Amino acid sequence: MVNKGETLGIVGESGCGKSVTALSVLRLIPEPGRIVSGHIWFKDRDVASYSREELREYRGNDVSMIFQDPMTSLNPVLRVGFQIKEAMVAHERFDNKTADERVVPMLQKVRISDPKERAKNYPHQFSGGMRQRAMIAMGLSNEPDLLIADEPTTALDVTVQAQIIELLRDLNRDMGTAVVLITHNLAVVASLCTRVIVMYAGRIVESGPTRQIFNSPQHPYTWSLLQSIPRIDSTQHDKLLTIAGLPPDLSNPPPGCLFHPRCRFRVDRCSKEEPPLEEVGPEQAARCWVLMKNALAGAEPVR
């Protein structure tokens, strides 16, 4: 589902299943895994309950994953350079010597100054942004075809965030690495991704080309999200549109459309039947009985 060389953004709230979806979208859930009504079960456990350690085991040679918080992903008592080398050796793509030689150029690639000296540092001697870049260097060291970045910039300042986005863009362009960006930051998605998947409560509620999703969102959740964020380029002060209520408790989900308790456009049917994910335009799909084109036109839904 992720095309070669593409940049895909997965957007949604925390705990909505974004990370798990990234894995299943990529068919990374191995054989005994099966999907039962939206949950992904592996060895009789919901993958949503897997720890990062367990998820990391899925990491292979062709796919690399970088996580939100580099401090939990880097070992504090080992030098950064050594850890990058170990990542390469562990995946048996490079031998010990080649791996060693690749460390400094990798750090350079992620724009760490004095890479030779810095390779000898321990993680705590790096700033937050540098640690994040070291993680990315580690993720890239095996020349993966696909890089999954899980909230790679949330903990970072905008200036560092801009550097990381720039870096991901370059990698995608120069090395053809496909990038899956998991984030709640719509602006970052607009900046980097060509295609977007919007998730709500463990379900894909909308997907399509970025431009289309931003200009003509069809699912009320996507539409509301876009209305609820203040924009740096806005010139007037309007109250932010809010989405009332809270995301559902997934152990006790509401009937029908999972978004209906919070949806301002719901109709009777919404609390009874769950809508399917259906095509709503060229390459765009949404899971909604009403759709924004009808809701905003004030028209009654036809179904």
Place this chain on the structure above:
Amino acid sequence: MSAQDSHVKQSPAYEMALVRVEDVVKHFPIGTGLFGGQAVRAVDGVSFEVRSGETLGLVGESGCGKSTLGRVIAQLQPATAGHVFFRDTDLVRLHGEKLRRMRQQMQMIFQDPYASLNPRMTVGDIIGEPLQNFGIARGKERERRINEVMRTCGLNPNFIRRYPHEFSGGQRQRIGIARALVLNPTFIVADEPISALDVSIQAQIVNLLEDLQDRFKLTYLFIAHDLSVVRHLSDRVAVMYLGKIVEIADSKEIYLNPLHPYTKALLSSIPIPDPDLEAQREPILLKGEIPSPVNPPTGCRFHTRCPIAQFPKCSEEEPPLEEKAAGHRAACHFAGQL
């Protein structure tokens, strides 16, 4: 939606300074060993005022000293040097009962709604604790006040005996806000109150903060690293870099006409949630790392990363924070030239 700017405040007291910060310094000594006798210069000589009824946004990179400054102003940490005036009273010189009375009027809301609430206390006790600490209301009156402030913050008073873990992130932040409001303060330092929350919940809290300000004539110091939110909420914005304020101006002015190269880089780095506009944006990418606050660069602290630094002037002379246009101060020898 109305095109009118509904947020302009026109109270006659608007221009009056409620809080005035003068040359405030906060150093954290760091022990022995390599850095023996040295200190983290978290806040290193900062002066500005917060006007009555306004929201002053405070932005800057991680570790630049925003939270420290907020805590010093709210009197949660003593300043190493300098003065914090609240309505012309120097809080730094106050002690005992007088200081307590002043502190009642300034409250703080924290970033992490998970860590900042005591998990073993009920919501009612958390919100009511300041009443106790300041010996204000007891028994029925206390209960009444807690109920009232819970309702004000959009919390169901029936939940008064529940514990924080039974609430979602957004609701916990409402508890933190209710606790800050229970003493009827005039001034609130909000330290990244929404950064830990989900996107769809952030807007609820932002709107709540705005409503409360209108209703209770509150003055805010709003600390954040999300400049889009700061722009939305603030009347004026102060930009901090390595323990110093480098620019301060009206919110509109600073976004349209940033004078300090750091502010300019910061603003150019913010992505816009619109793919068409994003395609045209050209961020000014800063080189290098944020220098250590233990050993900040000489002269202008930004000179190690500044795209227009001129040497030796920038590395030798520290630029003062001075008025470059009406109500617009910046600390740069070459302000407005990037």
